[in-house]
Amino acid sequence: MSKLIDKFAAQVPGLRQQAKDIVTKYGAEKVSDVTVAQMFGGMRGIKGLICDTSVVTPDKGLIVRGQPILDLADRTPEDIFWLLLTGELPSEAEAHDLDQDFARRSEVPDYVFDVLRALPAGSHPMAMLNTCILALEHESVFRTRYFEGMKKPDYWEAALEDGLNLIAKIPTIAAAVYRMRYEKGDPIASKPELGWGANYAQMLGMDVDQDEFAKFINLYLNLHADHEGGNVSAFSCATVASALSDPYYSVSAGLNGLAGPLHGLANQECLRFVLGIRDRYNGIPTDDQLVEYAWEILNGGQVIPGYGHAVLRCPDPRFIGFHNFAEKYLADEPLVTIVDKIYRLIPDVLREHGKAKSPFPNVDAITGSMLYHYGLTEYRYYTVMFAVSRSLGLISQLVLSRAMGMPIIRPKSVTSDWVVSQFEQPVKV
Numbered sequence: 001m002s003k004l005i006d007k008f009a010a011q012v013p014g015l016r017q018q019a020k021d022i023v024t025k026y027g028a029e030k031v032s033d034v035t036v037a038q039m040f041g042g043m044r045g046i047k048g049l050i051c052d053t054s055v056v057t058p059d060k061g062l063i064v065r066g067q068p069i070l071d072l073a074d075r076t077p078e079d080i081f082w083l084l085l086t087g088e089l090p091s092e093a094e095a096h097d098l099d100q101d102f103a104r105r106s107e108v109p110d111y112v113f114d115v116l117r118a119l120p121a122g123s124h125p126m127a128m129l130n131t132c133i134l135a136l137e138h139e140s141v142f143r144t145r146y147f148e149g150m151k152k153p154d155y156w157e158a159a160l161e162d163g164l165n166l167i168a169k170i171p172t173i174a175a176a177v178y179r180m181r182y183e184k185g186d187p188i189a190s191k192p193e194l195g196w197g198a199n200y201a202q203m204l205g206m207d208v209d210q211d212e213f214a215k216f217i218n219l220y221l222n223l224h225a226d227h228e229g230g231n232v233s234a235f236s237c238a239t240v241a242s243a244l245s246d247p248y249y250s251v252s253a254g255l256n257g258l259a260g261p262l263h264g265l266a267n268q269e270c271l272r273f274v275l276g277i278r279d280r281y282n283g284i285p286t287d288d289q290l291v292e293y294a295w296e297i298l299n300g301g302q303v304i305p306g307y308g309h310a311v312l313r314c315p316d317p318r319f320i321g322f323h324n325f326a327e328k329y330l331a332d333e334p335l336v337t338i339v340d341k342i343y344r345l346i347p348d349v350l351r352e353h354g355k356a357k358s359p360f361p362n363v364d365a366i367t368g369s370m371l372y373h374y375g376l377t378e379y380r381y382y383t384v385m386f387a388v389s390r391s392l393g394l395i396s397q398l399v400l401s402r403a404m405g406m407p408i409i410r411p412k413s414v415t416s417d418w419v420v421s422q423f424e425q426p427v428k429v
């Protein structure tokens with residue numbers, strides 16, 4: 001058994017007891033009122049889920065297990081996974097043990113590559129990744145054990161087993177998606193001894209300073225790993241997992257949500273936006289040109305990609321984390337200069353426009369431009385990198401839910417007519 005499994009196993013009885021105690025003590029207390037506007041507004045602001053891995057506060061952004069994400073920027077993604085699952089950062093020995101465990105589990109069966117080869121040439125990289133994850137479902141320990149009669153207290157263990165296997169394999173699959181989809185040559189052999197993130201970086205095969213690129217990829221994987229429980233990918237994954245669909249089905253469901261343009265796919269839209277500015281103005285626009293361009297977009301009824309957020313009401317600290325990295329390593333990159341200019345000028349435009357509740361950048365406002373700098377110009381691929389990272393959060397969340405004995409998710413829906421009937425005054429005759 002790995003040190004992570006041991007550590008988490010020791011926590012499980014406490015997690016389960018805590019969940020029971022909370023319900024016993026506070027079960028009848030009310031935490032949220034629901035208005036009709038919220039029902040028609042994507043359930044924004046309704047407190048109805050438990051997620052212990054991270055919280056996003058409007059004024060501070062992402063806090064992972066009590067630690068602001070920027071304090072964790074120099075950690076490895078493996079450290080973040082350990083933290084998400086156990087609530088603590090690993091010791092050096094524990095981190096090493098997790099790396100070895102991932103290495104042991106990292107080999108991807110040949111049939112997954114056969115599946116990739118069988119897909120149509122122009123497939124979207126996210127469809128390719130997700131198809132591979134579903135193909136890997138063949139390996140599910142959770143499903144096998146469930147149909148052998150696994151008991152509820154053991155669900156978490158089988159879910160974690162699948163989760164560790166999937167995390168260990170996903171960089172190899174994602175890198176193969178990149179190389180096969182964009183005809184970069186054969187997949188590059190895995191070197192798990194480099195560490196989870198650096199190995200992914202080397203398997204992409206970019207012709208850049210590998211040390212710097214690995215640092216960037218580690219930062220990317222680390223900052224995108226989790227964003228509490230109500231975002232589309234986390235909530236979709238949690239809902240599917242609550243039906244005891246195994247982690248391959250559940251993570252795939254979450255990642256299908258990540259593929260939407262208002263969620264994970266936004267990062268490719270952001271790069272297109274920045275490239276559009278560069279091409280239109282033959283380089284870096286003047287302040288006036290940029291403001292004029294932003295108004296053109298808004299008046300055309302479109303959104304400014306990379307700006308606004310459902311929860312945040314401050315610049316996304318993950319944007320700041322990437323911005324800090326760009327200042328150190330990419331100061332001469334014109335796209336980053338444009339991103340900077342947008343950051344300086346667009347919030348005022350959005351304020352004046354008056355619609356977006358947050359005029360600040362989210363994480364997607366900068367990442368595409370940085371990836372482009374490193375030669376990763378195929379922006380349809382970016383969501384796949386997001387997905388590799390987000391697998392850490394989705395799996396931590398679903399394992400915790402099974403450990404806590406959470407039931408199937410099944411909120412009540414009502415019809416529009418029911419809503420009207422609740423509030424309509426009877427017509428006087």
Ligand code: HAX
Pocket residue numbers: 261262263264265266298302303304305306307308309310311355356357358362363364
């Ligand atoms: N530009 C122009 N208008 C915007 C806007 C932006 N960047 N952000 C929000 N608005 C508009 C909304 O479209 C909405 O208009 P309508 O009332 O006409 O529908 C209004 O402002 C209120 O929206 P909101 O409450 O501020 O924002 P939502 O919670 O509804 O949506 C979004 C949050 C992130 C989807 C939204 O800000 C947006 O579309 N941003 C641009 C796309 C983007 O950057 N997405 C990435 C988000 C990060 C993420 O999840 N990554 O995975």
